[in-house]
Amino acid sequence: MSGKKLGAGVVRTDRLLMDGRTIRYYDTQGQERNAVDQREPETQPKIGEMRLDPLNNEWVVMAAHRQTRIFLPPKELNPLAPSRPGFLTEIPESDYEVVVFDNRSPSLRDTDAPEKIPSELTLETPPVPAAGKCEVVCFTSSYDASFKDLSPNQIRTVLEAWRDRVAELSKVDYIEHIAPFENRGEEVGVTLAHPHGQIYAYPNLPVKTTQMLAVATAHKKRTGRVLLDDVVARELSDKVRIVAENKEWVAYVPYAARYPFEIHVAPKRSVTDLAELDEQACEAFPTIAKEVLQRLDGVFDMKMAYIAAWHQAPVRVGRDVMRLHWQITSVRRAPGKLKYLAGSESAFGAFMMDVWPEQSAQQLRDVRI
Amino acid sequence: MSGKKLGAGVVRTDRLLMDGRTIRYYDTQGQERNAVDQREPETQPKIGEMRLDPLNNEWVVMAAHRQTRIFLPPKELNPLAPSRPGFLTEIPESDYEVVVFDNRSPSLRDTDAPEKIPSELTLETPPVPAAGKCEVVCFTSSYDASFKDLSPNQIRTVLEAWRDRVAELSKVDYIEHIAPFENRGEEVGVTLAHPHGQIYAYPNLPVKTTQMLAVATAHKKRTGRVLLDDVVARELSDKVRIVAENKEWVAYVPYAARYPFEIHVAPKRSVTDLAELDEQACEAFPTIAKEVLQRLDGVFDMKMAYIAAWHQAPVRVGRDVMRLHWQITSVRRAPGKLKYLAGSESAFGAFMMDVWPEQSAQQLRDVRI
Numbered sequence: 001m002s003g004k005k006l007g008a009g010v011v012r013t014d015r016l017l018m019d020g021r022t023i024r025y026y027d028t029q030g031q032e033r034n035a036v037d038q039r040e041p042e043t044q045p046k047i048g049e050m051r052l053d054p055l056n057n058e059w060v061v062m063a064a065h066r067q068t069r070i071f072l073p074p075k076e077l078n079p080l081a082p083s084r085p086g087f088l089t090e091i092p093e094s095d096y097e098v099v100v101f102d103n104r105s106p107s108l109r110d111t112d113a114p115e116k117i118p119s120e121l122t123l124e125t126p127p128v129p130a131a132g133k134c135e136v137v138c139f140t141s142s143y144d145a146s147f148k149d150l151s152p153n154q155i156r157t158v159l160e161a162w163r164d165r166v167a168e169l170s171k172v173d174y175i176e177h178i179a180p181f182e183n184r185g186e187e188v189g190v191t192l193a194h195p196h197g198q199i200y201a202y203p204n205l206p207v208k209t210t211q212m213l214a215v216a217t218a219h220k221k222r223t224g225r226v227l228l229d230d231v232v233a234r235e236l237s238d239k240v241r242i243v244a245e246n247k248e249w250v251a252y253v254p255y256a257a258r259y260p261f262e263i264h265v266a267p268k269r270s271v272t273d274l275a276e277l278d279e280q281a282c283e284a285f286p287t288i289a290k291e292v293l294q295r296l297d298g299v300f301d302m303k304m305a306y307i308a309a310w311h312q313a314p315v316r317v318g319r320d321v322m323r324l325h326w327q328i329t330s331v332r333r334a335p336g337k338l339k340y341l342a343g344s345e346s347a348f349g350a351f352m353m354d355v356w357p358e359q360s361a362q363q364l365r366d367v368r369i
Numbered sequence: 370m371s372g373k374k375l376g377a378g379v380v381r382t383d384r385l386l387m388d389g390r391t392i393r394y395y396d397t398q399g400q401e402r403n404a405v406d407q408r409e410p411e412t413q414p415k416i417g418e419m420r421l422d423p424l425n426n427e428w429v430v431m432a433a434h435r436q437t438r439i440f441l442p443p444k445e446l447n448p449l450a451p452s453r454p455g456f457l458t459e460i461p462e463s464d465y466e467v468v469v470f471d472n473r474s475p476s477l478r479d480t481d482a483p484e485k486i487p488s489e490l491t492l493e494t495p496p497v498p499a500a501g502k503c504e505v506v507c508f509t510s511s512y513d514a515s516f517k518d519l520s521p522n523q524i525r526t527v528l529e530a531w532r533d534r535v536a537e538l539s540k541v542d543y544i545e546h547i548a549p550f551e552n553r554g555e556e557v558g559v560t561l562a563h564p565h566g567q568i569y570a571y572p573n574l575p576v577k578t579t580q581m582l583a584v585a586t587a588h589k590k591r592t593g594r595v596l597l598d599d600v601v602a603r604e605l606s607d608k609v610r611i612v613a614e615n616k617e618w619v620a621y622v623p624y625a626a627r628y629p630f631e632i633h634v635a636p637k638r639s640v641t642d643l644a645e646l647d648e649q650a651c652e653a654f655p656t657i658a659k660e661v662l663q664r665l666d667g668v669f670d671m672k673m674a675y676i677a678a679w680h681q682a683p684v685r686v687g688r689d690v691m692r693l694h695w696q697i698t699s700v701r702r703a704p705g706k707l708k709y710l711a712g713s714e715s716a717f718g719a720f721m722m723d724v725w726p727e728q729s730a731q732q733l734r735d736v737r738i
Contacts, residue, residue, distance in 0.1 A: 051625035054600055056577070057584045060625040060720045064728070107713070107721040123588065123599055181712035189709025200713050207718025208425070215426045219492065230492055231423055256420035256429040309716035327716060340558025341710060343550035344476070344569050347678035347696060349576025351429045352476040359433070 003027070007282060008153075010160040015092065019044050023091065023101035026161045028153070035083070035092035047109050048130035050117075050203075057121045058207050061130045063107040072191055080138050080194035091138070098157045099138045100165055100199070108132030108200065114174035117204050131174050133201040137161060138194065145195050146303065147182065148293035155286035159274075162199070162310070163282075167275040169201045170315045177202045177209055177314045180274070185305025187331055187338055197308075205314055213314065216321040228323035231255075232266050241361040244291045248284035251292045253361040258351040260333040261299065261306075261360055263292055266325035273312035273324050289326075291369060296330060298367030305338075306330040372396070376651060377522075379529040384461065388413050392460065392470035395530045397522070404452070404461035416478050417499035419486075419572075426490040427576050430499045432476040441560055449507050449563035460507070467526045468507045469534060469568070477501025477569060483543035486573050500543050502570040506530060507563065514564050515672065516551065517662035524655035528643075531568070531679070532651075536644040538570045539684045546571045546578055546683045549643070554674025556700055556707055566677075574683055582683065585690040597692035600624075601635050610730040613660045617653035620661045622730040627720040629702040630668065630675075630729055632661055635694040642681035642693050658695075660738060665699060667736030674707075675699040 003011035006026070013025045013033040018041045025033045048063035073079065076087075082096055083089045091099055102110075111131045118125050139147055139158050150158070162180045169178050182197035183190050205213065219227040235241055235252040243263055244251040251265045265288065267281050277285075296304050307329050313322035333339045333354055344350045372380035375395070382394045382402040387410045394402045417432035442448065448458050451465055460468055471479075480500045487494050508516055508527050519527070531549045538547050551566035552559050574582065588596040604610055604621040612632055613620040620634045634657060636650050646654075665673050676698050682691035702708045702723055713719045 053623070053625035053627070055584060055596065055623075056580050058580075058718070058720075060627055060722055062722050062725060064723060064725050122591065123596065123603070177717075179712070179717050181716055183709075183711040188715075189707070189711045198712060200717070200719070202717075202719060206713070209717060211425050211427075211718075215424060222491065227424065227492065234492070254422070254424075256422035258422070258429055307712050307715055309712055311716075329715070338558070340552075341715075342552040342558045343548070343567060343676050343678055344575070346557075346676055346698070346710075347550055347680075348546075348548050348569070348571075348578060349427070349580075350569070350571060351427075353429055353431050354433060356431060356433050 006160045006164055007279065008156050008160055010157050012161075012164060017090070017092070017101065018042065021102035021104070023099055024161075025093065025096055026098040026100070026157055026164070028097060028157060033093060035094070037088070037092045038083075039088045044109075045105060047111055048107060049127045050130045051127045052121055052125045054123045059204060061107050063105075063130060065105060072186070072193070075143055075193070078143055078192070078194050080136070080192055080196055081143060082141050090136075096138065096141050097154070098140070098161050100135050100161050103134035103136050103198070106134035108134050108202065111174070114203065128203075131203045133169060133172070133175065133199070135165065135199040135201075137180070137197040137199060139197065140195055143194050146184070146293075147195060147308075148290055148297060150290070152286035152290065155289055156282065159282055159285055163274045163277065165199050166273055166312070169199070170275065172201070174203050175201045175315060177205050178273075178312070179206070179309060181307060181309035183307050185303065187305035188307055205317075209311070209314060212311065213318045213322060217318065220321045226270060226321060226323060228266065228325060229270050232268070232270070240358045243295060243361055243364045244288050246284050246288050248281045249288045251288055253357045253364070255357060257353060257357040257360065259329040259331065259339055260353070260355045261296060261304065261330040261364070262357075263296065263328045263364070264325055265289065265292060265328070266323070270323040272319050272322065274310060277324070292328065294369045295364045295367045296328065298369060299363050300332065300335045302335065304330045304332050375529045375533050376648065377525050377529055379526050381533060386459070386461070386470065387411065390471035390473070392468055393530075394462065394465055395467040395469070395526055395533070397466060397526060402462055404463070406457070406461045407452075408457045413478075414474060416480055417476060418496045419499045420496045421490055421494045423492045428573060430476050432474075432499060434474060441555070441562070444512055444562070447512055447561070447563050449505070449561055449565055450512060451510050459505075460510075465507065465510050466523070467509070467530050469504050469530050472503040472505050472567070475503035477503050477571065480543070483572065497572075500572045502538060502541070502544065502568070504534065504568040504570075506549070506566040506568060508566065509564055512563050515553070515662075516564060516677075517659055517666060519659070521655035521659065524658055525651065528651055528654055532643045532646065534568050535642055535681070538568070539644065541570070543572050544570045544684060546574050547642075547681070548575070548678060550676060550678035552676055554672065556674035557676055574686075578680070578683060581680065582687045582691060586687065589690045595639060595690060595692060597635065597694060598639050601637070601639070609727045612664060612730055612733045613657050615653050615657050617650045618657045620657055622726045622733070624726060626722060626726040626729065628698040628700065628708055629722070629724040630665060630673065630699040630733070631726075632665065632697045632733070633694055634658065634661060634697070635692070639692040641688050641691065643679060646693070661697065663738045664733045664736045665697065667738060668732050669701065669704045671704065673699045673701050
């Protein structure tokens with residue numbers, strides 16, 4: 001079976017898992033991927049339901065089958081390890097570079113009968129099926145590694161996998177927005193310690209994306225310019241919050257950061273989404289990604305819990321005003337202390353920050369790497 | 370010094386703390402409150418700054434002095450205990466029923482020079498002072514108690530304190546919204562174990578309140594009715610998500626709950642805010658409040674971490690469409706498992722629920738109390 005050729009010499013090979021889910025191997029060494037999933041076939045969970053929260057007009061996904069998903073298994077029972085004799089995992093091969101497969105307990109899943117999501121949302125709006133995709137991205141077969149420990153070539157392979165998934169998922173007719181992200185650390189709810197991320201492909205614009213689109217649209221109307229371009233220009237001009245920089249990318253603590261350690265990483269030549277990054281930008285990403293995450297772990301010399309999320313233009317709307325960037329937010333504010341979303345943040349959406357963004361940027365810059 | 374008479378025989382007496390902050394004693398037994406704060410005077414922290422997050426047009430409060438605030442002291446160093454010889458706390462008296470005092474490390478603080486918050490928010494919007502109020506509400510002098518352990522009379526006194534604070538803070542010209550809430554449990558970031566809540570009085574409408582106001586306004590325009598009235602009517606009609614009920618109040622797991630254990634408690638005869646509750650509604654509140662929190666702790670027979678927040682009409686706008694209710698959200702989904710806001714929820718605002726609200730309501734109803 002010949003694979004699909006992507007950038008940087010990466011080749012993708014697709015295989016099926018025992019229950020019909022797809023696993024995609026992203027390789028750089030010409031590997032053959034023929035291993036068959038030997039596990040007993042099992043039935044995939046049914047599609048969930050999206051209900052409209054009538055007080056906020058926001059969709060909430062009901063995916064009750066997820067309550068029983070695997071929870072922090074020990075290393076020897078790691079389902080994201082390569083399979084080995086006597087222990088069959090989600091990855092049938094005995095080794096891999098990067099894989100992306102459909103989540104076994106997806107919050108959103110594919111469907112043959114997508115329903116149109118009503119544009120006018122009211123108390124009477126009925127539930128709709130939770131259509132979409134939830135995919136798991138394994139960054140490496142090495143259990144003890146972390147994104148920052150990957151080589152630049154490995155990070156480039158992950159980037160090619162993200163780009164490939166964004167390009168392909170953008171073609172699915174019921175998908176409106178694609179969100180690759182990584183949760184790292186039990187402090188942010190990670191249930192599997194193996195280094196991995198996820199891709200959520202939503203059938204609607206998520207709440208934050210809707211909000212960012214409205215603000216970016218108003219900015220374009222008022223100024224004729226793209227909001228993120230102006231934000232990046234301000235950060236480059238203010239200088240005091242910049243954490244790292246190369247010819248193609250800049251990393252900064254945003255002017256109004258919400259978390260003690262929050263870093264945004266944006267391409268200097270703005271692009272709509274991951275799929276549209278050009279070769280120079282792709283080539284320059286791994287080093288700055290690695291540096292930023294090394295600085296983050298260096299601040300307290302410990303593994304920082306973080307959420308690293310790619311924000312990009314939605315699939316079908318706002319592509320003239322929304323731009324790609326990577327938001328990394330850490331919930332740690334000091335060794336032994338976390339930033340929690342309590343009453344003000346969680347119930348009212350009003351964030352309180354304990355650290356000046358300029359001070360946080362200084363701490364990140366001061367890390368010796 | 371004679372106090373101010375409130376409902377249910379509660380009398381409020383004001384005193385000053387060593388740094389000029391006010392402490393208010395809410396008493397039912399005619400106590401004299403003459404104790405003087407014997408601690409060394411200290412300077413109050415300066416007012417913080419609100420910066421506009423330009424990608425979301427949301428204000429973030431910078432209150433860097435809070436980073437060093439007291440963090441989980443042992444019981445013998447509890448600053449919310451009554452003062453005793455050799456250990457002076459925030460409460461100069463040797464005992465108290467309910468007290469409300471200005472937070473020593475406030476995110477928002479009072480000012481003589483409030484600035485008008487711009488109504489048009491753009492990338493160029495300058496920062497404004499973080500004006501407002503942060504108050505601490507001690508529910509009882511008993512360290513080991515919890516809200517659910519209070520007697521109905523004690524809960525009534527807390528309710529009178531909340532109502533008094535809402536009425537008074539509503540008269541401050543730079544305050545636009547008042548949010549009494551309780552964070553309970555280290556899992557939601559509580560830094561003091563003593564049973565207490567907080568009141569945040571914001572100089573603007575917080576994000577969630579702005580959103581709820583927009584939705585409620587659209588509902589009124591479309592139907593002529595008040596949104597929360599219709600939501601409560603649906604819950605009463607659907608029945609399956611009701612957790613507790615009396616003549617004046619109903620408690621339900623909302624139709625599109627975001628947390629495995631989420632309970633909303635609403636007056637049946639809707640009112641705008643806490644200050645406007647009438648005697649019958651006040652009288653009926655303590656028993657349902659106690660029952661609901663007992664049921665919550667009963668589900669797994671453990672102290673559940675929760676955020677309990679009063680949502681009400683803003684001070685100056687939307688009083689024809691917004692209504693009072695109490696939202697209790699627990700982050701626990703099972704013994705040993707928490708619900709985290711990870712990539713989808715935190716970065717994109719898209720909530721994924723692991724439990725059907727109807728199932729959660731059943732579990733809460735099944736608790737024997």
